[in-house]
Amino acid sequence: MIAELLGTGAGLLGCAGYFSARYAWWRSAVDWSAPRVLMYHMVSPHRPRTRFNKLRVTPELFEKQLSWLKERDFKFVFASQLFDAEPLPQRSVCLTFDDGFADNLRNADPLLEKFNACATLYLVVERDGGWSSKKKAHHGDDELADEPKLSDEQVAAMVASGRWELGGHSITHANLATIDDETAQNEIANSRIELESRFGIAPATFAYPFGIYEQRHVKMVEEAGFRGAMTTEPGIEPLPYADPQQVPRIKVSGKEGPYAFSMRMRGGKRGLLK
Numbered sequence: 001m002i003a004e005l006l007g008t009g010a011g012l013l014g015c016a017g018y019f020s021a022r023y024a025w026w027r028s029a030v031d032w033s034a035p036r037v038l039m040y041h042m043v044s045p046h047r048p049r050t051r052f053n054k055l056r057v058t059p060e061l062f063e064k065q066l067s068w069l070k071e072r073d074f075k076f077v078f079a080s081q082l083f084d085a086e087p088l089p090q091r092s093v094c095l096t097f098d099d100g101f102a103d104n105l106r107n108a109d110p111l112l113e114k115f116n117a118c119a120t121l122y123l124v125v126e127r128d129g130g131w132s133s134k135k136k137a138h139h140g141d142d143e144l145a146d147e148p149k150l151s152d153e154q155v156a157a158m159v160a161s162g163r164w165e166l167g168g169h170s171i172t173h174a175n176l177a178t179i180d181d182e183t184a185q186n187e188i189a190n191s192r193i194e195l196e197s198r199f200g201i202a203p204a205t206f207a208y209p210f211g212i213y214e215q216r217h218v219k220m221v222e223e224a225g226f227r228g229a230m231t232t233e234p235g236i237e238p239l240p241y242a243d244p245q246q247v248p249r250i251k252v253s254g255k256e257g258p259y260a261f262s263m264r265m266r267g268g269k270r271g272l273l274k
């Protein structure tokens with residue numbers, strides 16, 4: 001009996017430990033004057049037996065997240081506003097979507113409209129035929145390459161709605177670390193030129209494809225005229241950014257529920273466990 005009780009106690013402690021490590025509830029909230037920059041990819045139902053469901057936030061979950069933000073009086077801002085001289089309100093939140101998946105219009109946009117929210121889309125210029133979803137080319141499956149992408153017409157309509165702002169995300173979703181400097185320069189600078197020529201507005205910000213870059217790319221991004229750039233490093237930073245070309249974001253995972261979302265909004269990072 002005693003042994004059983006001890007066992008249960010140990011089990012409970014184990015659970016509590018796991019819970020702490022996973023959700024980092026013990027981490028104190030980063031000051032709410034620091035804007036929360038959220039990183040999304042797709043808003044769509046999960047596809048069974050696929051690898052990238054963490055990049056698929058279901059429409060139901062996305063709606064819950066927007067509702068959570070509204071209830072707490074968060075103000076939605078575009079990424080470009082993070083780099084303006086004008087101060088942002090307390091509890092600013094910037095929703096970012098990487099790549100240009102078709103579900104951003106089909107599933108995310110109606111919810112943005114419902115909640116009077118806005119988002120910044122880091123759009124790959126050449127989306128036809130898909131790009132490698134892999135950091136390394138030798139991976140066989142093309143799960144993300146096969147996902148439908150937005151057409152230029154759809155992107156133009158999104159921009160015209162006033163709910164979406166565009167940001168650069170390279171021409172081909174290149175892994176910058178594996179290409180020579182001239183090619184990297186083209187990928188970065190031409191993405192800005194190309195988005196401006198197609199959609200009429202030069203994007204103010206950039207996001208590094210795969211979150212992979214080296215210091216020389218930071219300089220290229222700046223020289224291309226981008227005022228700021230997003231990484232995939234987890235975190236929340238106060239304004240003005242110490243390094244505007246390396247801004248951390250909060251990853252929103254399709255595999256985590258509302259509680260994990262609220263914890264990430266507080267502290268920016270996951271707990272100790274992946």
Ligand SMILES: [Zn+2]
Pocket residue numbers: 098099169173208209210
């Ligand atoms: Zn990307």
